Structure formats: structure tokens, C-alpha cells
Amino acid sequence: RRWAHNIPSFSHLNAVNEQDIAHFSNILAPSSILSTLPSVATPADDLAPYNLDWMGKYHGQANSVLRPRTTEQVSEIVKYCAHRRIGIVPQGGNTGLVGGGISLQKEIVLSLGAMNNVRSFDPVSGILVADAGCILQSLSDYIAPHNHIMPLDLGAKGSCQIGGNISTNAGGLRLLRYGSLHGTVLGLEVVLPDGTILDQLSTLRKDNTGYDLKQLFIGGEGTLGIVTGVSILVPPAPQATNNIFLALPRFDNVLPLFQIVKRQLGEIMSAFEYIDRTAYDMGLKHGLGPLLDAEEVGDSECFILVETSGGNNDHDLEKLNHLLEHLLAADQPLINTGTLSQSPSQFNSIWAMREGLTECCQKEGKPYKYDVSVPLADFQKVVDAVRERMISKGLYGDHAISKVMGYGHVGDGNTILPTSEGRSTYPFVGNLHLNVIAKHGYRPELEAALEPFIYEVVGEYLVSPKALGMDVDDMDPASHKGSVSAEHGIGSMKTHALHYSKSDVSIEWMRKVKQVFDPLNIMNPGKVLP
Ligand code: FAD
Ligand code: 2HG
Ligand code: ZN
Numbered sequence: 001r002r003w004a005h006n007i008p009s010f011s012h013l014n015a016v017n018e019q020d021i022a023h024f025s026n027i028l029a030p031s032s033i034l035s036t037l038p039s040v041a042t043p044a045d046d047l048a049p050y051n052l053d054w055m056g057k058y059h060g061q062a063n064s065v066l067r068p069r070t071t072e073q074v075s076e077i078v079k080y081c082a083h084r085r086i087g088i089v090p091q092g093g094n095t096g097l098v099g100g101g102i103s104l105q106k107e108i109v110l111s112l113g114a115m116n117n118v119r120s121f122d123p124v125s126g127i128l129v130a131d132a133g134c135i136l137q138s139l140s141d142y143i144a145p146h147n148h149i150m151p152l153d154l155g156a157k158g159s160c161q162i163g164g165n166i167s168t169n170a171g172g173l174r175l176l177r178y179g180s181l182h183g184t185v186l187g188l189e190v191v192l193p194d195g196t197i198l199d200q201l202s203t204l205r206k207d208n209t210g211y212d213l214k215q216l217f218i219g220g221e222g223t224l225g226i227v228t229g230v231s232i233l234v235p236p237a238p239q240a241t242n243n244i245f246l247a248l249p250r251f252d253n254v255l256p257l258f259q260i261v262k263r264q265l266g267e268i269m270s271a272f273e274y275i276d277r278t279a280y281d282m283g284l285k286h287g288l289g290p291l292l293d294a295e296e297v298g299d300s301e302c303f304i305l306v307e308t309s310g311g312n313n314d315h316d317l318e319k320l321n322h323l324l325e326h327l328l329a330a331d332q333p334l335i336n337t338g339t340l341s342q343s344p345s346q347f348n349s350i351w352a353m354r355e356g357l358t359e360c361c362q363k364e365g366k367p368y369k370y371d372v373s374v375p376l377a378d379f380q381k382v383v384d385a386v387r388e389r390m391i392s393k394g395l396y397g398d399h400a401i402s403k404v405m406g407y408g409h410v411g412d413g414n415t416i417l418p419t420s421e422g423r424s425t426y427p428f429v430g431n432l433h434l435n436v437i438a439k440h441g442y443r444p445e446l447e448a449a450l451e452p453f454i455y456e457v458v459g460e461y462l463v464s465p466k467a468l469g470m471d472v473d474d475m476d477p478a479s480h481k482g483s484v485s486a487e488h489g490i491g492s493m494k495t496h497a498l499h500y501s502k503s504d505v506s507i508e509w510m511r512k513v514k515q516v517f518d519p520l521n522i523m524n525p526g527k528v529l530p
Contacts, residue, residue, distance in 0.1 A: 010525060013087040015106035016064045020084060024066060027076045032114065035064035050109045053102055054095045054156070055367065057442060058492065062089065062103035067114045071189060071197055071228040077110065078226065079195030087525050090222035092164025093135065095156035097369050098491030100168070100221045104526045112163050115228060118142055126234045127186065127203045132163025132227045148234045151178035155355040163227040169219030171431065171487035173355070176411040177270040177309060178235055181218050188214040189229030193518040201231045216513065221489050222524040224517040238270070238309035240316050243350045244324065245291045246338040247300035251276075251380040253334040254302065255428060257327075258376075258410060260334070261306055264323045268310035272411030273354050274430070275303040276383060279405040280353070286360040288353045296337035301380075304410070305354050357407050357435075365402060365439040368450055372434060372458045373483035375427040376413060379406055383434060385457055386450070390436075393449045400446060402439035408432045409487075431486040452497065458482040459500035490528045498530055 018039050025033065034042040034050070051060035068074045081088050087107030094101050103109055112133035119129040123146040130139060136157040140150045152165060154172035164170075166188070169181050178184060187202030200214050217227055248254060258272060275283070280303050284290055310316040320340050327335045341347040361367040374382055387404040390396040396404075409431040434454070438446050459482065484497045498507060511529060514521075 010087065010105045010107075012085060012521060013106060013525065014085050016086060016108055020080075020086065021064065023080055024064075024077065027073055027080075028066060028068060032067040032069065033064070034067070037063060040064075050091060050094070050111060051103065053097075053099060054159075055097065055362065055369070057366065058099035058102040060089075060102040060109070061105055062107060062109045065109040065111055067111045069114045071115075071191065074110070074115075074191045074226055074228055075195045075197050078191050078193065081108070081522055082194050082520055085520060085522065087522050088226070089524050090163075090167070090226045092133065092161035092167070093156065093159040095160045096164065096168060096491060097371070097488045098485070098493040100489055100491030100524070100527050101164070102492065104492060107522075107525065110226060112161060112226075112228070116161075119229065121146065123148065125203070126236065127231060128234050129201060129203070129229065129231045130162060132161060132166070132230055134162050136160050136162055136165060143234055144237070147237045149237045150174075151184040151233070151235055152181065155358050162230050162232070166218050166227055166230060167220060167222050168489045169487070171409065171412060173271055173273070173351075173409075175409065176272065181232075182215060184233050185214065185218055185230065186233055187231035188217055188227055190214075190217050190225040190227050192225045193520065193523040197228075198225065201229050203231050205233065216517075219489065221491060221528050223514060223528050225523065239311045240313035241270070241307065241309050241347065242313070242316055242320055242341060243271075243305060243307040243347055244320055244338055244340045245350045245353070246304045246306070246327070247292055247297045247336045248302050248304060248334060249298075249300055249336050251301045254304065254379075254410065255376055257304060257334045258428075260327070261323065264326065265306070265308055265319055268308040268316055268319065269306065269411070270309035271305065271307035273305040273408070274379065274410045274432075275305070275354060275357070275407045276380070276405055277301055277303075278403055279357050279407045279435070282360050282364060282403065282405065283353050283357055286356070286363050288356045288360065289349065291350060291353055292337055292339055298336055300336045305350060307351075354407070361435050361437060365437045366442050368436040368438065368442075368447065369488070370434040370436070370450075370454050370458075370484075371486050371488040372432050372454075373429050373486040374432055374458055375482075376410060376430040377427065379408070379430065379432045382406070382432060382454075382457060386434065386436060386454060389453055390449060395446060395449055398439050400438065400440075400443075401436055403435075403437040405435050405437075406432050407435075429482070452500075455484050455497045455500045458484050492527055495526070495528065495530045498528075 018037055021035055021037050021039050033040055034047055050065045089103045089107045089109050091101040091109045091111045115131040115133035117131050121128045152172045153174045166181055187200045189201045190198045192198055308316050324338050341350050383406040390401045395401050413428050413430040484501045
């Protein structure tokens with residue numbers, strides 16, 4: 001299992017045995033326990049979905065899966081596991097992309113899927129309180145009749161769970177408008193690694209009474225405790241949503257386009273997403289689109305999806321039409337062509353082109369996924385550098401790496417003046433999803449050519465005034481690097497790469513936090529920390 005880098009010794013942990021299963025049977029109904037041990041003897045096929053991640057990249061080793069229905073049951077299980085030194089891997093919808101929800105050695109999988117009730121929803125305040133195992137799409141469906149939407153949306157919405165979203169601090173397609181879960185989550189209920197139930201299911205927006213512990217579990221990837229309940233502020237559904245899809249002749253037009261779009265659309269812009277040519281062509285090949293006339297697209301280098309969410313459809317459409325006219329009428333247009341959705345189904349098709357890319361990558365082969373924060377100006381450079389490296393190593397082509405592409409969330413970057421006036425002190429940083437497709441499957445020599453090369457490329461970006469040639473002698477460069485994980489987390493995939501984005505001091509204090517919460521190291525061991 002080469003993918004699991006630097007797995008620390010798990011000699012402190014015990015494998016689940018028949019006596020343990022007997023104990024779990026006192027806590028859970030028999031149907032909530034899956035195990036290959038003789039007393040339960042679940043067929044291996046029934047355990048398989050819990051032991052393989054969404055990409056088919058990470059193969060888990062759990063011989064038992066527990067599916068509790070209540071927070072008290074979770075607490076009882078964890079207390080017992082702490083006593084017996086059994087490792088626990090919390091698992092939500094198992095759509096994570098960094099091998100965080102997979103058992104590395106002999107840890108049990110604790111699946112939250114059976115904890116899937118909405119506890120309360122108040123349409124006046126927009127506060128939703130739900131079990132962690134609720135599927136994101138089900139929550140959207142639940143609040144839709146009350147004219148509310150979830151503050152996050154992602155391609156995995158049909159399977160991922162709100163507890164998993166929170167544990168990975170998932171970003172997704174609405175971050176530009178509603179911000180990160182660090183802002184929208186009001187409170188959490190968490191079972192700590194000793195079994196204590198930490199009830200912080202606050203519904204208060206304002207509560208500055210000391211340390212905000214819930215923030216540690218948002219993005220904690222199940223290493224500090226098991227999220228069992230969530231209180232989250234959900235926004236009212238916008239009165240009008242529209243989108244446009246644009247083809248750009250040159251990559252260099254993306255940043256100027258972003259500035260113009262931001263200036264013209266102002267507060268109604270709710271997404272600005274990037275797709276490079278390779279990704280677009282892959283989407284077309286697998287039935288996404290066509291969204292634009294092929295001749296007009298010509299040799300466009302990349303594509304941008306812009307979404308608006310506003311209060312008045314006529315007003316928003318007028319702005320979008322004006323924007324398109326303005327872009328096409330320029331002396332040197334920033335776009336080759338573009339389309340404005342004319343119906344809900346066209347609106348959905350435009351989004352499908354962006355959201356469907358992750359699945360298309362799976363159809364193309366096995367993707368190595370790198371989810372990085374780097375200066376927008378260098379998105380293309382990073383993708384090209386990786387392709388060139390694979391070519392130089394003789395590993396590019398249908399026999400090895402068949403495609404290298406980029407897509408991602410441009411609008412989620414740091415703020416930038418909506419005009420080109422003035423100069424930002426910091427380069428504009430975006431979230432690039434770099435996908436490297438191994439046509440015939442994952443192979444150690446492919447990974448060795450990609451890593452740490454890619455992390456080094458990302459780690460070199462000093463997202464700081466130094467990039468602009470300013471004097472930064474007194475800064476710790478490690479605190480100003482691009483991120484080796486913008487939104488998917490560290491899991492087991494990137495523990496060895498954490499240091500490219502976090503300073504030694506930061507890692508040391510992360511370790512101390514882990515030690516305080518989980519001194520026995522039973523909670524998702526081997527994840528996040530190197
Ligand atoms: P899992 O995969 O089950 O678990 C993920 C991690 O969280 C693991 O470390 C696990 O141990 C931990 N965990 C899960 N539940 C709990 C819990 N209740 N308590 C404690 N720890 C827990 N991510 C983005 O950020 N933005 C995107 O746009 C995006 N799009 C995606 C599109 C697709 C098609 C796919 C497959 C994935 C996408 N992702 C995206 C990855 C994203 O992280 C996950 O989809 C999602 O947030 C994980 O939720 P899950 O329930 O599947 O968690
Ligand atoms: C997205 O933005 C997800 O679509 C998945 O974060 C990214 O497929 C990927 O690499
Ligand atoms: Zn993403």
C-alpha cells in the first residue's frame with residue numbers, strides 16, 4: 001500500500017476480536033454490525049464499499065463496520081474502543097478524495113449513514129439542526145420547500161454527508177457567495193476520543209465566550225472526534241439564478257476577465273469557475289455539453305462559468321446580456337464566444353459541464369488529484385510543468401499518463417479590487433484542481449514522477465509580498481506558501497506533504513492539539529499528521 005505514506009506504527013492498537021463484537025452487540029442492533037469475524041460473518045462483498053474509496057485508489061483494511069443510530073451509541077462505542085485501544089475511522093459518504101475515511105490497518109469503520117434525521121429547521125432564522133449522517137442532497141431537498149438552500153454545494157452531493165462535509169471543511173461551488181463552513185456552522189455535537197459527548201449545538205450567531213472549539217472539528221478529518229450533530233445557518237434561496245459559459249482565446253485573459261465580470265456584476269456574482277481546454281474536451285467526449293458552437297470556440301485555451309444569484313431576474317439578465325455584449329464588442333475581446341442560459345435545463349447543462357468533470361476523470365482512467373492554492377496567473381504554468389515533466393520522463397501517452405488538466409474555483413481566491421486600478425500587495429490566488437490521468441491505472445513509477453515534484457512546485461510559491469520583490473526578510477516563508485490542499489484535506493494521501501504548506505511550528509502545535517484530544521491516538525490514526 002504505497003499510497004499510505006509514513007504510516008506510524010499502530011502497535012498501540014488492537015484488532016477487533018470476537019469478544020469486542022459481543023460487546024458491540026450489547027450497544028447496537030445486530031443489523032448495525034458488519035464483520036468478517038465468525039460470529040457475524042458478513043460477506044466480504046458487503047464490507048467492500050466501506051473499504052474502498054470513491055476513486056478506487058485507497059483500499060481499506062477494516063474487518064468490522066459499525067453503523068450506530070444515536071449519539072449515545074457512538075459514545076458507548078468510542079468509550080469501549082478507548083478502553084480496548086481499538087482504532088476508529090469515522091466514515092460519512094466515503095466520497096473524500098484523499099484517503100481519509102479508509103482504515104489503514106486494523107481500525108474499525110464507524111459509519112454515520114444511519115444517523116440521518118433532521119432534528120429541527122426554523123425557516124425564519126434559517127437554522128438547520130441535523131444528524132451528521134444526513135446526505136447533503138437530502139438536506140437541500142428538505143429545506144427547498146421552505147425557500148432555503150444549503151450554503152455549500154458539490155458534485156458529490158448525492159452521497160456525501162453533512163458530517164463529512166464539515167470534517168473536510170468542504171469548499172465546493174458556493175463558497176464565493178456563502179463563505180466557508182467555518183462561518184456558516186453555528187454549532188456541533190461531537191463524540192470525543194474518550195467517549196464524552198461535547199454538546200456545542202449552539203444556534204447563536206454571536207457567541208464570543210472563549211475558545212471556539214467547534215472550529216477544530218471543521219476540517220479535523222475525524223482525527224479529533226466524531227461529529228454526530230450539526231447546527232448550520234442556511235441562506236434563503238436566491239430569487240433569480242442565471243449562468244453564462246465563456247470561451248477564452250488565451251489563458252492570460254482569465255484575470256482581466258474576472259476583474260471586468262466582478263465590476264459589472266457586482267454583488268450578484270455567485271460563482272466564477274475555471275475549466276482548461278483539456279478538461280472541456282474530456283467533458284464533451286463523455287457527453288457533457290456541447291454548450292458552445294465548435295467553430296466559434298476554435299482553439300480557445302480555456303473556459304469560464306459565471307453564475308449570478310440575485311433578487312430580480314430581469315435586472316440580472318440585463319446585466320449579463322450587457323456583460324456579454326461588452327465582452328464581444330471590445331477591440332481585442334477577452335472571449336471568443338459565450339452563451340447565456342435561457343432555461344432551467346440550459347442552466348443545469350452549464351453547471352453539469354463543471355460538476356461532471358470529476359466523474360469524467362474516472363471514466364478516462366485513474367486520476368492522480370492535486371488540489372492546490374496557487375497564484376491564478378500560474379494555473380496554466382503548473383499544469384504545463386507537470387505535463388512536460390511526464391513527457392521528459394517518457395511517461396506521457398496512452399501507455400502511462402494520458403491527460404494532464406486543470407479546473408477549479410477562481411472566484412474563491414483572496415479578494416481583489418474589482419477594477420484594474422491600484423495594485424494588490426498579494427498575487428491573486430485561486431484553487432486549481434490539477435488532474436493527472438493514468439489511463440491504465442495507478443502505478444508506483446507514475447506517482448514517483450509526480451510527487452514530490454508537484455508539492456515542490458506548489459511549495460515554491462510564496463504567496464506573499466516576496467512574490468512582488470518586496471523585502472520579506474523577517475517573515476517565515478513557510479507561512480506564506482501555496483497550499484498543497486486547498487479544500488480536499490490531507491487524509492492519508494498528503495501527510496508527508498503537509499510540511500510544504502505548514503511551518504514546523506504549526507505542525508508541532510497541531511500535534512499538541514491532537515495529543516490533548518486523543519492521547520491514545522485511536523481517532524483516525526495515521527491521518528492528517530505526518
Ligand atoms: P468521507 O469521505 O466519508 O470522509 C471524509 C473525511 O472526513 C475522512 O477523514 C473521515 O474520517 C471524516 N469524517 C466523515 N464523517 C465524519 C464525521 N461525522 N465525524 C468526523 N469525521 C468524519 N470537496 C470539496 O471541498 N469541494 C468540492 O467541490 C468537492 N467536489 C467533489 C465532487 C466529487 C464528485 C467527489 C467524489 C468529491 C468531491 N469533494 C469536494 C471531496 C469532498 O471532501 C467530499 O465529497 C465530502 O466533503 C466528504 O464527505 P463524505 O461524507 O463523503 O466524507
Ligand atoms: C470540484 O471542484 C471538486 O469539482 C473535485 O473539488 C475536484 O475532481 C477534482 O479534482
Ligand atoms: Zn473543488
